[in-house]
Amino acid sequence: MEYDYIFEEVKVKPSNAPKFILNGNEVDIWDDALLYYHSKSISEYIQENLLRYEEKGVDPFAEIVGKAVEKEMIKTALMSGSNILFKGKKGYGKTTFSKSISKLLPEKILAIKGCKIHDDPTRPVCFSCKKKVLEEEEVELSFIPRKWIRIPGDPMMTTRQLIGGISIQKIKEGYDLDHPEVFTPGRVLKAHRGIAYFDELGSIPSALQTLLHELFEERQITTPEGDILPMKIDTLVIASTNPANYKGVSDIKEPLLDRMEQIDIGPPETVEEEIEIGLRNMSLKSGSIIPDWHLRILANAVRCMRNKNCRYANRIEVEPSCRATIKLFDHVRASATRKGHEAVMLADYGDKFEVVKLALKSRFEVDYETEVSKDEIIEGVLNDSIDSVCSSIYSMIPRNIFGEIIEEIARKRILNVYKTNGTLSVFASKLCRRKEELRSAVEITLEAIARCSGLIERSGDGIYVYKAYDRET
Numbered sequence: 001m002e003y004d005y006i007f008e009e010v011k012v013k014p015s016n017a018p019k020f021i022l023n024g025n026e027v028d029i030w031d032d033a034l035l036y037y038h039s040k041s042i043s044e045y046i047q048e049n050l051l052r053y054e055e056k057g058v059d060p061f062a063e064i065v066g067k068a069v070e071k072e073m074i075k076t077a078l079m080s081g082s083n084i085l086f087k088g089k090k091g092y093g094k095t096t097f098s099k100s101i102s103k104l105l106p107e108k109i110l111a112i113k114g115c116k117i118h119d120d121p122t123r124p125v126c127f128s129c130k131k132k133v134l135e136e137e138e139v140e141l142s143f144i145p146r147k148w149i150r151i152p153g154d155p156m157m158t159t160r161q162l163i164g165g166i167s168i169q170k171i172k173e174g175y176d177l178d179h180p181e182v183f184t185p186g187r188v189l190k191a192h193r194g195i196a197y198f199d200e201l202g203s204i205p206s207a208l209q210t211l212l213h214e215l216f217e218e219r220q221i222t223t224p225e226g227d228i229l230p231m232k233i234d235t236l237v238i239a240s241t242n243p244a245n246y247k248g249v250s251d252i253k254e255p256l257l258d259r260m261e262q263i264d265i266g267p268p269e270t271v272e273e274e275i276e277i278g279l280r281n282m283s284l285k286s287g288s289i290i291p292d293w294h295l296r297i298l299a300n301a302v303r304c305m306r307n308k309n310c311r312y313a314n315r316i317e318v319e320p321s322c323r324a325t326i327k328l329f330d331h332v333r334a335s336a337t338r339k340g341h342e343a344v345m346l347a348d349y350g351d352k353f354e355v356v357k358l359a360l361k362s363r364f365e366v367d368y369e370t371e372v373s374k375d376e377i378i379e380g381v382l383n384d385s386i387d388s389v390c391s392s393i394y395s396m397i398p399r400n401i402f403g404e405i406i407e408e409i410a411r412k413r414i415l416n417v418y419k420t421n422g423t424l425s426v427f428a429s430k431l432c433r434r435k436e437e438l439r440s441a442v443e444i445t446l447e448a449i450a451r452c453s454g455l456i457e458r459s460g461d462g463i464y465v466y467k468a469y470d471r472e473t
């Protein structure tokens, strides 16, 4: 047949090249200005850029908080040209990591204009581009931005969606090489010269996983009509898998697993990292301040629910991820901003912690036989967390100051956090990073005294009552 080159590898060199046209002008793609943008493989780009970062001593994954060990493993795997499998529960940054890796690719690359898979002008993969570079005098080029293609692990996914539709039969019937019946790339082929991110690889039907293996290992595709076509797709495969899915029906097939390096991605190791992730990812970028004590109370509450030592641990089936922390921060800031608080107050958690429940309830699952409700778990965990932060604040109050504060409260009997000054605010101001936090600091100090000494009691928003006063009246 006349389209023999379809089955062959086509390579373009300066000696056999057509005229290349970019933005209407003829260009020499081997010129220094353009040389960087073609003929290199994805792993060559990644290795070069990785070394550039190493030389400068800059972290290429700076947007990822913590995870120093994981970052090292990723760099080593990428340097040796490996694909990566991120294993971990949802919400701990597997997707963010994969997007971060894509920054090691050039911001743009040179491609044959109009190609459905953005072919490299010097080594085209699709039929139509092979024909163009071999037979046409002029070939138009264009720059395309770096590619990060998400491929969701859908159990109902079809071959056409994943790999695409290719037919030699249709070419024989006289269809044009660009006709959709001849060539329609699926998601993997669209990731050519970029990153293919398989979100939940194990959920892709196992027959399709076999096709993927053929594509990546043999670098060919077998069409439904039985034709075997070379398909030298160049893509970095990054996949994710959730260990919770291991007990499910689907799994990642052995040959595919064998082509990937597994890196485990777990929750943030410290509360400081948890807080940093929460703050960086909030949608409410401005508004009331969230003072450190509130950040700790909320982040610790979420972390407690993941901990085996949590008193509800055996009730919690699915733990809350960092998204819970992020939304908690968002919601308390939203509440404080709406109420006109300069900084978050305890009232911003809601009378019965409704604001906290709003962020957490959909983000964890309990054992269905449990008698304890989600509401009770949230209330219990949050109260424990307030106790723990309060006890550390309580221990910071110097003895003589404590005496003075108690005297002050005993004298006034009822204290309004919003109108307090004296020794109490002098101590509270030491907790603050910014003066706008003062009312919140006064409140948490009083809450600490209430919870730890029992001498006073909270009675509504910002009101603390001296308990001895109750006994007198």
Ligand SMILES: [Zn+2]
Pocket: 112, 115, 116, 117, 118, 119, 124, 125, 126, 127, 128, 129, 130
């Ligand atoms: Zn092409």
